[in-house]
Amino acid sequence: MLPDWANTERERLLIVNDPGDLVRLVRNRYPQFEVTVSPDYLTGVAALANSPTRGILVGVDPTARKLNSVIASLRKAAGSTSRLVLCCLPSGEPAARKALSAGADDYLIYPPKGEELDRALELPSAQLIADEVSSAQNMPSWNELSDLAEVLATIGKGKKTMLERLCRLIADSMRTPSVRLVVENDYVHTGDYNFEPALVEDINPAGRNFGKIFVGPRHRLPYTSDEVEKLRHYSRLIGHLLEAAQQQHQWQSLAMIDEITQLPNRRYVMQMLETLINRATTERFRITLLIFDLDGFKHFNDTYGHAAGDEILYETGQLFHKHCRKHDIVARYAGDEFIVVFWDAEQPRIAGSKHPSDALSVLHRVREALKSHEFSKLGPEVQGKITISGGLASFPWDAATAQGLIDRADEALLEAKHHGKNMIYLVGSQGKPIEESSTGS
Secondary structure: OOOHHHHOOOOEEEEEOOOOOHHHHHHHHOOOOEEEEEOOHHHHHHHHHHOOOOEEEEEOOOOOOOHHHHHHHHHHHHOOOOEEEEEEOHHHHHHHHHHHHHOOOEEEEOOOOHHHHHHHHOOOOHHHHHHHHHHHOOOOOHHHHHHHHHHHOOHHHOHHHHHHHHHHHHHHHHOOOOEEEEEOOEEEEEOOOOOOOOEEEEEOHHHOOOEEEEEOOOOOOOOOHHHHHHHHHHHHHHHHHHHHHHHHHHHHHHHOEOOOOOOEOHHHHHHHHHHHHHHHHHHOOOEEEEEEEEOOHHHHHHHHOHHHHHHHHHHHHHHHHHHOOOOOEEEEEEOOEEEEEEEOOOOOOOOOOOOOHHHHHHHHHHHHHHHHOOOOOOOHHHOOOOOEEEEEEEEOOOOOOHHHHHHHHHHHHHHHHHOOOOOEEEOOOOOOOOOHHHOOO
């Protein structure tokens, strides 16, 4: 169903005393109207008596005698339903302002912008009509389809980014400056956040309530029933996109988790370590990286079976996770090797930083816990026999990149293994293991 004004036959616009090339501007802007021209005020009054007119644009001649009387005559001939708009050169603005009191609705400075003509005459341009007809027919425009393709490309970039693009898309589609999306714990908006909504639509695909769409009013043309239906389509689309984004996030999370230990995997720790090093370079905090493995893991794996080996990996990883701070990263690196990243989450590095002593304190507590921990699949006879060896390296002293830091810590781990296992070596410790008695609590 088309809007009422889109069904009209060719109504008329009248230009009286054209101040320049106004007729060309009007014909290009409003091809849906018949545009006629009267060269002077007197023929303009006569033209209005012969045919109804949707709008009148009157060029202001500031030297004309009794200009206000002329405008009053044009107003009377046009009737109260036609818009009467004055158009003047900058030098004629004082005369145009005075003539408003004679019955003109508005005035414009020549040459006017298209949007100024729309506002003054209260008319939609040809482009607005095309968009409105497309909307009324419930068909997306090419611009909407292009914008929607861009929205789909943001699914993996975070929910808020996607919602921001959707908010702008709905605002453009509904031709309103103000749209607000409230989804779970997030909200985004265009225009003034505190607008009074003209339309509200729930986002609830398959009965699941994600949130609401609030659409603000617009300056002209009330919303049609077809546009209300289009908003319902958008609500369903947003719901499906949110479900797809959540599913993608779950798959991405699974891709970053080690199946056996349920800790972050190598891919995750490499990404996070690179991110932390970039931050540490700017914010000047220190990072300590520990690589450790389980002494004699192959023996336990071969003797007691892979299920027992998996249990050792899982419970050792969880012991480390339990004794670390929440923001430190404990990850399975490869085989029976683990990486632990210690970093300052709350404040920049200061003199007397506890790195790597904080790391060594964690090591001490974990090694003590391993002595008393009973692995159910190994039996009590091996209690206390599972030990770890590790190597420590610190940013920025030992390396300036993620891979460099791992390589240096791995060198220290190999040195620990070479000197008898069950030891922790720090890069540059010159063949001597770090004494746990110096780690503090």
